[in-house]
């Protein structure tokens with residue numbers, strides 16, 4: 457006699473209801489719900505993580521829910537389409553469902569791909585037994601790529617599932633199958649079909665217009681507050697091909713939100729807004745070469761990411777080496793730079809600092825903490841008082857320019873391009889502003905450090921004051937502080953925001969290179985053409 461036949465290692469069904477078990481775990485049925493709803497996805501898989509169960513779990517997590525998953529079918533698919541579907545079978549599906557409901561209180565269920573008729577019937581039987589409080593059904597029939605995800609014979613069984621669902625989320629072709637009509641080609645026709653589905657099933661219908669081709673991507677909630685009630689959600693269509701799994705992700709987000717909302721409308725509104733952000737960020741994921749997934753976590757900072765300044769410094773390795781090697785900087789280091797070239801550079805730098813100081817003030821204004829506000833306000837003053845003073849003194853002594861003359865220097869196109877970039881960044885976020893400001897500190901303290909070591913004894917060096925200002929420990933310290941403010945800002949940035957920070961840093965570094973270079977290349981700039989008379 458086999459041991460398994462007489463003594464199951466674990467009971468296959470629980471002796472008490474999951475709600476009673478919840479009470480045994482310390483939460484009485486009448487007690488306030490846990491802050492994380494326990495949400496179950498019943499769906500197929502997508503090994504590339506953009507659709508099906510994998511997308512659902514990400515959407516649950518993105519909305520602060522505790523995610524669980526029962527697999528209806530294993531799908532070999534990627535961003536190009538479905539290759540093969542393996543269905544473990546209805547008995548095993550029921551075993552998975554019972555394993556969850558015998559043990560865990562379920563706050564909401566999202567059903568996706570059911571694969572075949574026995575699967576649909578097993579789910580229907582389980583729903584009748586367990587009666588979860590909120591059931592969202594995404595009647596998946598055909599993948600975005602055009603591949604069938606549901607047996608033709610199973611369509612009737614899915615219609616029966618609709619009657620057990622609280623919310624059903626068809627796209628236009630799925631809606632047509634559910635009402636047994638031709639697919640609607642206009643929005644009013646689709647709404648009429650959705651009303652008929654609501655009347656026939658009692659389920660609220662979230663009709664998805666993603667398959668229409670207009671400026672907007674309208675969705676409508678039909679029957680949420682009464683038989684004729686229609687609420688339309690219109691968001692601007694995101695210009696992207698990366699829409700793999702949008703339907704899965706939307707229905708999962710609504711299921712995750714519903715237990716903490718007073719109705720479908722508020723859950724749907726929030727889910728739609730989240731999905732729009734996820735669609736916008738999808739391309740940056742670079743997952744697959746077909747129709748890629750959306751970024752479910754677009755709104756979140758990423759745990760485990762690198763320190764921003766480390767990554768940023770590595771990104772500009774090329775510009776950094778180019779600056780170290782460039783003729784202008786070498787000539788500055790060994791003192792062979794002509795006074796004319798140095799004077800041109802200093803005059804442009806005075807014009808630059810006037811704008812740089814304004815962007816530092818802007819960073820102070822945007823800064824989230826008193827420490828950061830104080831640092832950037834102080835830096836705005838220092839860049840005028842200390843750095844510009846050096847420029848005024850030198851230009852006064854060597855170019856006969858008084859203070860007024862220094863203050864009215866016209867920026868060259870190269871200088872203006874750099875300060876325009878800084879001003880543009882400062883129209884964005886604090887994080888972007890700080891990232892754009894950083895190379896001015898960092899590259900100068902880096903060069904200052906290298907030059908102090910290379911130049912050795914600065915006595916008699918024509919540019920000693922310039923070299924010692926940037927090689928000075930106080931300037932190095934200010935650079936470290938600016939880095940740590942940028943790192944702190946990056947810690948709370950979304951991946952897209954972090955990428956904008958890295959880009960702003962990189963572009964500023966390129967402008968630093970061009971700024972030095974203009975001191976020598978300006979000789980090749982054409983003279984301003986005279987107007988023809």
Ligand SMILES: Nc1ncnc2c1ncn2[C@@H]1O[C@H](COP(=O)(O)OP(=O)(O)OP(=O)(O)O)[C@@H](O)[C@H]1O
Nearest residue numbers: 600627664665666667673693694701702703704706
């Ligand atoms: N380009 C887009 N811009 C904005 N929203 C979109 C876009 N494409 C789809 N959506 C939204 O995504 C959700 C899913 O819509 P869609 O009609 O594509 O569902 P589906 O066909 O079930 O999705 P799936 O691609 O997962 O099969 C809807 O809320 C829809 O409005």
Ligand SMILES: Cc1ncc(CO)c(N)n1
Nearest residue numbers: 500501507508569599701
């Ligand atoms: C498993 C699964 N469910 C749903 C869809 C629809 O996007 C898909 N491609 N795969």
